[in-house]
Amino acid sequence: MDIETVRTFVAAADAGQFQEAAADLAVTQQAVSKRIAALERDLGVRLFTRTPRGAELTIDGQAFLPHARELLRGAERAVASVRAGRRPLRVDMIASRSAASGLMRGFHRAHPDIDLDVVMLFDIEKAVAAIRSGAIDASFRAVAMPGRPLPEDIEAVRVLDEPLQLLTGPAHALAGARSVTVARLAGHRIWMPGIVPGTEWAAYYDDLVAEFGLTIEATGPNFGSDALLDTIADTPALATFMGGHTRLVWPAGYDLRRIPVTDPVPVYPHSLLWRRDDPHPALATLRAHLAAAAGGHDAAGTWAPGWAVSR
Incomplete structure (x- = not known):
């Protein structure tokens, strides 16, 4: 499959118009039409439907789009693999609203000249495998x-x-507190449907529950943060934990x-992982930036699980 044809398809899908895609690709509109037609012949399906507003993806086009994007990413990785130091620094940060996202935004503000490629991998095994294979530089x-x-x-x-x-709704028993001790949370229902067995955050909350005798419920499907906020707002009996640097x-x-938890303050320990022999020059810059911005660890009055990396 011709990679430029796939690139043209993705450009047209993003633009919604063949003319705009042609301008983005610096080719003629006729060239875009020919490439799309050739791709449709190869695949045996219609990818676009012409409308008065431009071009809309068909159902087959919608199904093909994520795979086309992956083809382009694969091609970019292939090219970057023979251009050491010229590709973007690839960093996994799990979620776009996480504390890691804030760290990476700060790094980008401090070093706007460094190209970044942010990815979001779910579990640590995939992240470690991606680091070892060179698919990403850090996590x-x-x-x-x-x-x-x-x-x-x-x-x-x-x-x-x-x-x-x-995090509580306005009718929760602790809603008026300026802060709450860990001991005071015993007996309250803390609902966290995003906890998945086998993940590092599941291990963290398992230790938190065991240490302080808390009740954390991970029941029900995880429909995402918006659904979680809806439920917490409407259900006085439920609260949830969230990171102090998480943006919602x-x-x-x-x-x-959002009520601070104290005596002790439970902290979630974020670490940066990378392969020792990764040659990307921006990786050292990222590590130096994070080291300069980092505060102390295991400070008095805080709690983290004993297995958390401290160096």
């Missing part, structure tokens, strides 16, 4: 989970202790409360 994770030591070629350093907060937005009418 933000909580390590090292019990029974899962890092491979010898992977280095890790703790870069951020993120304090936990309690909700309607003003929800009147949700």
